[in-house]
Amino acid sequence: MDTTIERSDTQQTQAAPATGRPRVVIIGGGFGGLNAARKFRHAPVDVTVIDRSNHFLFQPLLYQVATAELSPADISAPIRGVLRGQRNTRTVLANVTDVDVERREVIATDLGDGDEHRIPYDYLIIATGAHESYFGHNEWAERAPGLKSISDATAIRREILLAFETAELESDRERIEELMTFVIVGGGPTGVEMAGAIADLARKGIRRDFRAIDTAKARVLLVEAGPRLLPMFPKGLSKKAWGALRRLGVEVWLNAAVKQVDADGVVVGDKHIRAQTVIWAAGVQASPAAQWLGVAPAKAGRVTVGPDLTVEGHPEIYVLGDTASALDRDGQPLPGVASVAIQQGHYAARAILERARKHDPAAPLAPFRYFDRGYLATVGRTYAIGEIGPLQLSGFPAWAVWAGVHIAYLIGFRNRVLVLMQWLWKYLTFQRSARLITRDPRETRAGFLPTSYHRQ
Amino acid sequence: MDTTIERSDTQQTQAAPATGRPRVVIIGGGFGGLNAARKFRHAPVDVTVIDRSNHFLFQPLLYQVATAELSPADISAPIRGVLRGQRNTRTVLANVTDVDVERREVIATDLGDGDEHRIPYDYLIIATGAHESYFGHNEWAERAPGLKSISDATAIRREILLAFETAELESDRERIEELMTFVIVGGGPTGVEMAGAIADLARKGIRRDFRAIDTAKARVLLVEAGPRLLPMFPKGLSKKAWGALRRLGVEVWLNAAVKQVDADGVVVGDKHIRAQTVIWAAGVQASPAAQWLGVAPAKAGRVTVGPDLTVEGHPEIYVLGDTASALDRDGQPLPGVASVAIQQGHYAARAILERARKHDPAAPLAPFRYFDRGYLATVGRTYAIGEIGPLQLSGFPAWAVWAGVHIAYLIGFRNRVLVLMQWLWKYLTFQRSARLITRDPRETRAGFLPTSYHRQ
Numbered sequence: 001m002d003t004t005i006e007r008s009d010t011q012q013t014q015a016a017p018a019t020g021r022p023r024v025v026i027i028g029g030g031f032g033g034l035n036a037a038r039k040f041r042h043a044p045v046d047v048t049v050i051d052r053s054n055h056f057l058f059q060p061l062l063y064q065v066a067t068a069e070l071s072p073a074d075i076s077a078p079i080r081g082v083l084r085g086q087r088n089t090r091t092v093l094a095n096v097t098d099v100d101v102e103r104r105e106v107i108a109t110d111l112g113d114g115d116e117h118r119i120p121y122d123y124l125i126i127a128t129g130a131h132e133s134y135f136g137h138n139e140w141a142e143r144a145p146g147l148k149s150i151s152d153a154t155a156i157r158r159e160i161l162l163a164f165e166t167a168e169l170e171s172d173r174e175r176i177e178e179l180m181t182f183v184i185v186g187g188g189p190t191g192v193e194m195a196g197a198i199a200d201l202a203r204k205g206i207r208r209d210f211r212a213i214d215t216a217k218a219r220v221l222l223v224e225a226g227p228r229l230l231p232m233f234p235k236g237l238s239k240k241a242w243g244a245l246r247r248l249g250v251e252v253w254l255n256a257a258v259k260q261v262d263a264d265g266v267v268v269g270d271k272h273i274r275a276q277t278v279i280w281a282a283g284v285q286a287s288p289a290a291q292w293l294g295v296a297p298a299k300a301g302r303v304t305v306g307p308d309l310t311v312e313g314h315p316e317i318y319v320l321g322d323t324a325s326a327l328d329r330d331g332q333p334l335p336g337v338a339s340v341a342i343q344q345g346h347y348a349a350r351a352i353l354e355r356a357r358k359h360d361p362a363a364p365l366a367p368f369r370y371f372d373r374g375y376l377a378t379v380g381r382t383y384a385i386g387e388i389g390p391l392q393l394s395g396f397p398a399w400a401v402w403a404g405v406h407i408a409y410l411i412g413f414r415n416r417v418l419v420l421m422q423w424l425w426k427y428l429t430f431q432r433s434a435r436l437i438t439r440d441p442r443e444t445r446a447g448f449l450p451t452s453y454h455r456q
Numbered sequence: 457m458d459t460t461i462e463r464s465d466t467q468q469t470q471a472a473p474a475t476g477r478p479r480v481v482i483i484g485g486g487f488g489g490l491n492a493a494r495k496f497r498h499a500p501v502d503v504t505v506i507d508r509s510n511h512f513l514f515q516p517l518l519y520q521v522a523t524a525e526l527s528p529a530d531i532s533a534p535i536r537g538v539l540r541g542q543r544n545t546r547t548v549l550a551n552v553t554d555v556d557v558e559r560r561e562v563i564a565t566d567l568g569d570g571d572e573h574r575i576p577y578d579y580l581i582i583a584t585g586a587h588e589s590y591f592g593h594n595e596w597a598e599r600a601p602g603l604k605s606i607s608d609a610t611a612i613r614r615e616i617l618l619a620f621e622t623a624e625l626e627s628d629r630e631r632i633e634e635l636m637t638f639v640i641v642g643g644g645p646t647g648v649e650m651a652g653a654i655a656d657l658a659r660k661g662i663r664r665d666f667r668a669i670d671t672a673k674a675r676v677l678l679v680e681a682g683p684r685l686l687p688m689f690p691k692g693l694s695k696k697a698w699g700a701l702r703r704l705g706v707e708v709w710l711n712a713a714v715k716q717v718d719a720d721g722v723v724v725g726d727k728h729i730r731a732q733t734v735i736w737a738a739g740v741q742a743s744p745a746a747q748w749l750g751v752a753p754a755k756a757g758r759v760t761v762g763p764d765l766t767v768e769g770h771p772e773i774y775v776l777g778d779t780a781s782a783l784d785r786d787g788q789p790l791p792g793v794a795s796v797a798i799q800q801g802h803y804a805a806r807a808i809l810e811r812a813r814k815h816d817p818a819a820p821l822a823p824f825r826y827f828d829r830g831y832l833a834t835v836g837r838t839y840a841i842g843e844i845g846p847l848q849l850s851g852f853p854a855w856a857v858w859a860g861v862h863i864a865y866l867i868g869f870r871n872r873v874l875v876l877m878q879w880l881w882k883y884l885t886f887q888r889s890a891r892l893i894t895r896d897p898r899e900t901r902a903g904f905l906p907t908s909y910h911r912q
Contacts, residue, residue: 092624
């Protein structure tokens with residue numbers, strides 16, 4: 001009765017319908033890629049958006065998923081849904097493995113059957129972002145997860161909540177301390193936001209839920225190798241963020257490089273800190289686009305691009321966002337933030353449309369200019385710092401701007417009202433709405449038949 | 457620098473603080489267990505609630521998580537949060553492995569360190585529910601997951617969405633048909649609800665999102681071994697549900713027993729149906745409470761209890777809900793529904809309080825009586841059937857009652873308004889709010905460093 005037919009993993013060419021119009025392929029459905037894609041609606045081009053995830057992720061709020069304040073779906077939108085009405089655009093869920101720059105094809109593997117697909121392009125936009133960098137110590141990844149995807153966030157949420165649950169049942173004092181120690185490596189925005197949010201969770205969010213332990217006694221330690229937090233901000237604001245974290249009960253170590261991450265915790269300088277939970281927010285490494293294109297990677301693995309965001313010798317290939325090494329008009333490298341990726345996405349789409357209209361893929365164009373709207377970073381519940389043009393903000397006013405900006409950005413998602421409600425609810429009740437410890441499916445499937453079942 | 461200290465998995469006794477008051481231990485934080493626990497607030501007892509999950513799950517809506525309509529957090533509430541204000545009650549996140557009925561101790565393993573804990577009781581309530589039964593074919597579990605936990609639901613959601621994504625990229629027609637065939641085994645409420653919701657998703661929810669495939673052509677096949685769907689309902693209503701499913705484009709096979717589940721699909725009678733996705737909703741098996749107690753299991757592994765819900769020879773042990781085999785006043789077995797578990801939870805708590813007050817654990821009591829408020833089952837978006845006392849409802853009126861009852865039950869969750877909003881949004885826009893394909897953390901951690909990274 002077994003009618004299995006062996007299927008070979010033949011290469012398939014999944015071309016968009018041959019319309020004779022220029023084919024634009026966009027790798028990456030993040031801020032850069034999706035903003036480029038949206039610019040092509042109504043344009044006489046055929047667009048393919050490739051991502052290995054089926055959803056756009058609003059990364060700036062990811063730390064709130066990791067600390068059980070928001071649900072994954074609150075900060076995600078299916079890429080297909082975003083591009084639903086854009087009939088010249090198709091979405092491909094696949095893992096890009098290479099780019100054939102000679103034949104102008106993207107090579108990708110689908111996530112279901114693992115078949116290889118070759119997707120031809122006339123213009124290519126690479127906006128594939130970055131992942132954590134362990135500075136040559138990739139073996140630390142398992143022990144000290146970073147925060148880049150929904151899966152990362154739910155895994156960190158599970159670790160944090162499970163540490164408190166285990167401490168509640170533990171009788172050994174040293175083990176309790178270890179379980180209630182949270183080390184965050186890296187004093188950039190993600191590290192500062194995570195440290196503030198974990199301190200907030202422990203001091204207020206869940207304190208009344210436990211009986212044996214006082215979660216407010218959790219030790220939250222933020223370790224930064226450089227001399228100050230949030231180095232992209234003016235010194236005065238860095239210091240204010242430092243003060244705000246201290247008031248939340250976060251221990252901040254500056255000039256403190258992590259030398260080792262092991263099963264028990266971390267080694268910082270000559271100190272070994274025993275900690276159950278270690279979170280990595282210390283640096284990023286660009287996706288391997290340089291390798292796909294066969295060019296020498298710039299700092300952090302980025303691809304060097306010219307003033308029009310294309311790769312030297314390949315005027316048809318644009319690289320954006322965290323994947324690109326682009327310079328501002330003053331020769332400074334552009335920061336790895338969402339607004340850079342968004343503006344670059346818009347620029348690349350406009351450039352392609354103009355050059356396609358002129359039938360000249362290398363037609364001269366005004367160079368990309370980043371319009372700096374400012375930077376914001378939150379520290380705990382209602383404190384933020386911000387630099388907006390000549391203005392330096394801190395405290396609740398900065399937080400209000402931060403909240404407003406983020407809610408405004410969430411327009412387009414239908415989640416805006418939900419996010420607002422979750423927040424309001426949280427602020428009114430100090431409750432966490434998304435405090436789920438979920439297992440991964442395989443654990444559950446393996447675990448549900450043995451003798452020790454009870455209702456989950 | 458490695459300062460690892462070997463920790464032995466010593467047995468620890470985690471007694472509640474010795475207050476001299478009766479110790480009530482409740483295993484299971486589902487409908488039965490939590491409703492019992494809530495009855496003990498302000499009572500002169502010390503309560504411990506043990507669950508291997510940290511959240512209460514509103515199981516009747518779980519199929520909506522599996523079909524991307526709701527997020528996990530929308531239908532879950534942290535058990536600690538529910539019991540937060542109840543100071544005589546503590547929550548233990550642990551996996552129960554046995555009950556020592558002689559020493560009156562529950563034996564459980566925590567989920568963090570895996571230490572064993574012995575938790576003493578004077579009264580024990582077991583409300584640990586049930587899991588899928590594969591009728592002796594546990595090897596089918598991997599291929600045909602059931603729907604009992606959040607992890608099950610997100611795994612099924614992933615399978616369903618990924619099947620469409622893979623079909624979109626496939627060129628082989630037979631393989632496309634296989635990818636777009638969804639077999640649901642079992643014509644009870646879960647099977648009917650899943651079949652209706654998948655048909656709805658394919659026909660309407662995501663149809664405009666795909667370019668190469670027409671998702672409306674998906675084949676949804678509901679296979680039931682018995683002669684009719686929803687056998688707990690009157691025949692007329694079963695037939696109406698059957699008609700409603702047919703109108704949704706669900707193929708229904710009755711008197712069709714599944715003989716085999718293999719890598720390619722299922723064998724039903726002498727037919728082999730090739731299907732990528734197989735979902736199991738064909739039967740349940742009680743949790744192994746009978747084994748813990750050393751009693752002979754009744755049908756489906758349940759524990760036989762007397763009219764006061766206690767186990768023969770153990771007036772201090774109550775068994776509830778899907779774990780118990782209890783008879784109604786007419787000698788019929790009680791159905792495995794939430795309202796039975798809720799009412800039994802209330803009864804058990806009242807019984808324990810009365811017997812504790814009389815210092816007689818076997819004091820005679822009025823037997824448990826189930827008050828039948830009726831049954832409802834949904835079929836697709838706006839159709840349901842219901843039997844409420846002498847009343848038989850079908851169509852939109854039944855659906856309206858169903859929606860009202862479920863929203864009302866969600867009171868106590870803060871999620872009620874959110875659930876309502878999600879629904880409204882969905883009905884207004886035909887969009888799915890929770891259409892996330894998430895990986896399990898281990899896949900992500902293993903997958904994020906190789907050469908094929910791009911932004912997820």
